Amino acid sequence: MNALLPGDPHLESVDRMTASHDRPPAVEVLSAEKVFANGTRGLAPIDLTIADGEFLTLIGPSGCGKSTLLKLIANLLEPSDGRLVWWRGGFDQVGQEGRRFAFVFQEPTLMPWARVEANVRLPLELANMPAAEAAPVVAEAIERVGLTAFARNFPRQLSGGMKMRVSIARALATKPNLLLMDEPFGALDEFTRNKLDADLIKLWWERKLTTVFVTHSIYEAVFLSTRIIVMAANPGRIFRTMTIDEPQPRDESFRDSARFAAYCRELSTWLAEASLPAAAGSAS
Amino acid sequence: MKPLLQSETFVRIAAPLAVGIALLGLWEIGCRLGGVPVYLFPKPSDIFASLIKHGPSLLRALIVTLRVTLQAFAAAVVLGTLIAFMFVQSRAIEVSLFPYAVLLQVTPVVAIAPLIIILVKNTQVSLTICATLVALFPIISNTTLGLRSVDPGLANYFRMNRAGRLKTLLKLRIPGALPYFFGGLRISSGLALIGAVVAEFVAGTGGRSSGLAYEILDAGFTLDIPRMFAALFLITLTGVALFGAMVVLTKLALSDWHESEVGVET
Numbered sequence: 001m002n003a004l005l006p007g008d009p010h011l012e013s014v015d016r017m018t019a020s021h022d023r024p025p026a027v028e029v030l031s032a033e034k035v036f037a038n039g040t041r042g043l044a045p046i047d048l049t050i051a052d053g054e055f056l057t058l059i060g061p062s063g064c065g066k067s068t069l070l071k072l073i074a075n076l077l078e079p080s081d082g083r084l085v086w087w088r089g090g091f092d093q094v095g096q097e098g099r100r101f102a103f104v105f106q107e108p109t110l111m112p113w114a115r116v117e118a119n120v121r122l123p124l125e126l127a128n129m130p131a132a133e134a135a136p137v138v139a140e141a142i143e144r145v146g147l148t149a150f151a152r153n154f155p156r157q158l159s160g161g162m163k164m165r166v167s168i169a170r171a172l173a174t175k176p177n178l179l180l181m182d183e184p185f186g187a188l189d190e191f192t193r194n195k196l197d198a199d200l201i202k203l204w205w206e207r208k209l210t211t212v213f214v215t216h217s218i219y220e221a222v223f224l225s226t227r228i229i230v231m232a233a234n235p236g237r238i239f240r241t242m243t244i245d246e247p248q249p250r251d252e253s254f255r256d257s258a259r260f261a262a263y264c265r266e267l268s269t270w271l272a273e274a275s276l277p278a279a280a281g282s283a284s
Numbered sequence: 285m286k287p288l289l290q291s292e293t294f295v296r297i298a299a300p301l302a303v304g305i306a307l308l309g310l311w312e313i314g315c316r317l318g319g320v321p322v323y324l325f326p327k328p329s330d331i332f333a334s335l336i337k338h339g340p341s342l343l344r345a346l347i348v349t350l351r352v353t354l355q356a357f358a359a360a361v362v363l364g365t366l367i368a369f370m371f372v373q374s375r376a377i378e379v380s381l382f383p384y385a386v387l388l389q390v391t392p393v394v395a396i397a398p399l400i401i402i403l404v405k406n407t408q409v410s411l412t413i414c415a416t417l418v419a420l421f422p423i424i425s426n427t428t429l430g431l432r433s434v435d436p437g438l439a440n441y442f443r444m445n446r447a448g449r450l451k452t453l454l455k456l457r458i459p460g461a462l463p464y465f466f467g468g469l470r471i472s473s474g475l476a477l478i479g480a481v482v483a484e485f486v487a488g489t490g491g492r493s494s495g496l497a498y499e500i501l502d503a504g505f506t507l508d509i510p511r512m513f514a515a516l517f518l519i520t521l522t523g524v525a526l527f528g529a530m531v532v533l534t535k536l537a538l539s540d541w542h543e544s545e546v547g548v549e550t
Contacts (some may be wrong), residue, residue, distance in 0.1 A: 076444065095446075103444060109437035113459045113541045125455070126445040154541045 005048040008284045024050040024088045026178050026210040027073050027236075031082035034068050035235075041235035042068045045082055046240065048229070050212060055204055057225040059267070061275040064234020066214045067182055072179050074103050087177075100238040101178035102171035106186055108163035110170075117142065117151045120170045127174070132172075134169040141173040142166075144203065161192035168200075172207075179204075179211045182272060186216065197223055199251065218271065223255060230267070232274040239274040242267060301351075326510040331517065334510035342499060346518050349480055349495040352408065353522070356415030357476035361469070363416070364423025369425070371429040372457070389421035393479055397486035407494055412484045417477030422471040430464025431457045463542050466534040473526040481519060496522075 027050040034042040043065040050056055050073075058066040071077040072084060075091045084091075087099045087240050094101065102123070110119045120141050124134040142151050145165040155163055164184060171179060185193040201224055204211050215221050225244050232239040244263060246254060254260055306496050308328045314320075315327040335342065367385070371378040397414045404410035434456055442452050484497030497517045503512035538545040 059309065074444065076440070103441075105437055105441070107437050109435065109441055111456070111459065113462070122441075122455070123445050125445045126442070126451060156541060156543070 002242075024066065025049045026052050026087060027212075028088075029069070029072065029082075030085065032072055032079035032084055033081050034065070034072065034077065035080040043072075044235040044237040045081075046238060050210060052210055053208050055201070055213065055224055055226045057215060057228045058220040058231060059218070059221050060231030060239065060270065061217055063236070064231035064233040064274070065229050068236060069231075070180055070182055070212060070214050076167075078269075079221070085279075093135060098177055100174055100176045101180060102174050103178035104167055104171050104179065104181040104184045106183045108155070108160075108167040110166055111162060112155050115152050115154055116147060116158070119155065119166055120173050120276045123174045124171060135176075137173055141169040145169045145199070146174055148243050154256055159192075160183040161188055164188065164196060165199075166204075172203075177210060178211050181211065181213045183214050183216065185220070191252060193217075193220065194255075200224065201248075201250055218264050218267050219255070222251065222260060222267060228267065230270045230274050238268050243272070311402045323412055323507050323509050326513055330510040331513040334508070335514040335517070338511050338514060342496070342514060342518060345494070345496045345515065346522070348408075349477075349484065349497070349519070350522060352411045352480040352484070352495065353477045353526070355412045356419055356479060357473055357526075359412065359416040359474055360419035360423050360476060362470070364420050364468070365427055365465070367424050368427035368431060369421075369426045369453075378428070385421060385424050388417055393418045393482050394486060399485045401483070401487050407487055411480060411487060411494070414483035414486075415479030416475050419472040419476035420484075422468045422475065423465075426464045426468030426471075427461055430461025433464065434460055463538060463544060466530070466537060469533070470527065470530045473530050474523055477519070477523050477526060 016051075026133045027048075029046050029048040029050075031045040032043070034247040036167055044194050046069065048069075058069060058156065060066050068077065072079055073219065075084075075094070084103075086094050088101070093099055111122070114122070117138055121134050124137060129137075139148070139151070142148055145160060145168055147165055147169065150158060150162065167184070184198050189194065197220055200211075203209065204224075211224075213221075214223060222244060228242040228244065229237045230242065231237065242263070256281065312328050315325060320327075326334075367381075371477050372383065393414050396417070400413050401407070401410045402407070402411060436462075438456055439452075442456055480495070481497045484495040485501065487494065487499040488501040496519050499515040503509065503515065535545055
């Protein structure tokens with residue numbers, strides 16, 4: 001895979017994502033491809049290694065298979081051919097200490113009848129954790145997303161951004177090592193989205209969470225990621241890879257920087273190329 | 285504090301009450317002015333007098349009807365919910381049995397009541413069976429619909445967390461089905477009363493006396509029209525009370541979270 005750096009090539013390399021070179025990769029996608037029941041080739045064989053601790057973003061035009069790839073990683077879909085390895089093991093070992101993942105959907109998918117705290121407690125209840133043990137974990141997760149004052153509220157009393165925070169708190173409650181997010185902030189206004197992005201990157205940095213993030217937003221991808229995978233459609237495949245080698249934790253000043261604009265410009269060009277019909281067949 | 289006339293609750297109670305009183309007044313005045321004989325169309329005052337005069341026997345009849353109604357309603361809720369749970373367990377069960385549930389619904393209770401009254405010796409039991417048959421279907425169909433109408437995103441979430449069948453039922457399907465279930469309760473409570481009264485009519489024409497419907501029949505035979513109206517009034521009152529109870533119950537159960545009960549927020 002070609003790791004390209006747009007803009008100034010002399011940028012100081014900080015290389016935070018490889019801070020854990022000694023640890024095994026979180027997920028390895030080994031020539032996994034997906035052909036759907038109706039014959040559509042969703043994904044051409046894909047090889048991808050998700051390093052421990054990296055923030056990887058999948059971006060690309062509609063139908064490029066980014067959500068499909070994310071679902072393969074979450075084992076919500078099975079590959080038609082090839083295979084995936086989680087922490088150098090099979091999916092049956094996922095869920096053990098150090099091998100947990102959480103999925104955040106595009107919608108908050110909260111239970112409307114349950115208060116915020118009950119929604120956050122849900123994955124722990126489903127894992128049969130005793131209530132007394134779960135209580136501090138839930139409180140901490142809610143505090144982490146800044147909703148302690150709303151713990152007793154019902155979802156309908158919250159704004160869209162707050163609901164998404166609850167959804168993230170629910171993911172955090174399971175103490176995941178890998179966080180999978182499928183366009184989580186796609187339905188939010190830009191201001192709220194930027195705010196949540198800033199919170200997310202802080203969280204990723206503090207918790208050393210490996211994150212795989214799907215988005216349509218170039219700005220969001222550049223702001224958050226250590227590595228961006230640009231995908232192309234027909235069939236879905238990796239088009240190019242961009243490494244965003246910038247100091248962490250990032251804050252709003254990064255958004256205003258010339259380097260940020262350079263990354264965005266480059267990524268935008270790539271996306272345009274990936275969306276061209278001519279891109280079909282040009283391998284990554 | 286808001287002036288009384290601007291209070292929503294006050295208007296909601298006072299306005300229909302005022303309409304009712306006005307209509308009763310017109311009825312009373314109309315009958316008096318027109319000199320309508322009591323055996324054709326009694327005045328509200330005649331009906332009220334009859335209500336007092338036949339109070340004890342009407343009250344006994346009311347208790348009988350109410351007992352049949354409540355028993356049938358309870359049976360319909362228990363049976364209907366159980367059947368709905370069965371339906372959602374497997375598509376095969378639902379497909380095989382649902383047409384029979386529909387059959388139950390479309391067959392008029394008046395048509396099957398005589399058969400049931402003949403087959404079941406105890407009048408009370410036979411009436412309860414008839415009313416249950418009428419009240420059952422809304423519970424089955426609404427609860428089944430509710431149990432099936434699971435948010436697909438949440439269903440996915442439960443699957444991903446490896447939640448078993450029982451946990452998914454308890455934590456996802458049942459809470460999600462509650463608004464549908466309560467909708468079924470409202471319809472079913474009214475139908476239980478209708479079923480009970482219809483069955484009593486059938487039993488009454490067969491000479492087995494009981495309930496308010498029998499009071500109406502008996503009053504008709506003796507041309508005691510005010511008593512007929514008095515019994516009718518009690519049936520209506522029972523229906524309204526049942527509906528009101530269901531509204532309160534729904535509010536208690538859903539007011540915290542469901543849109544239908546939350547109301548417009550300002």
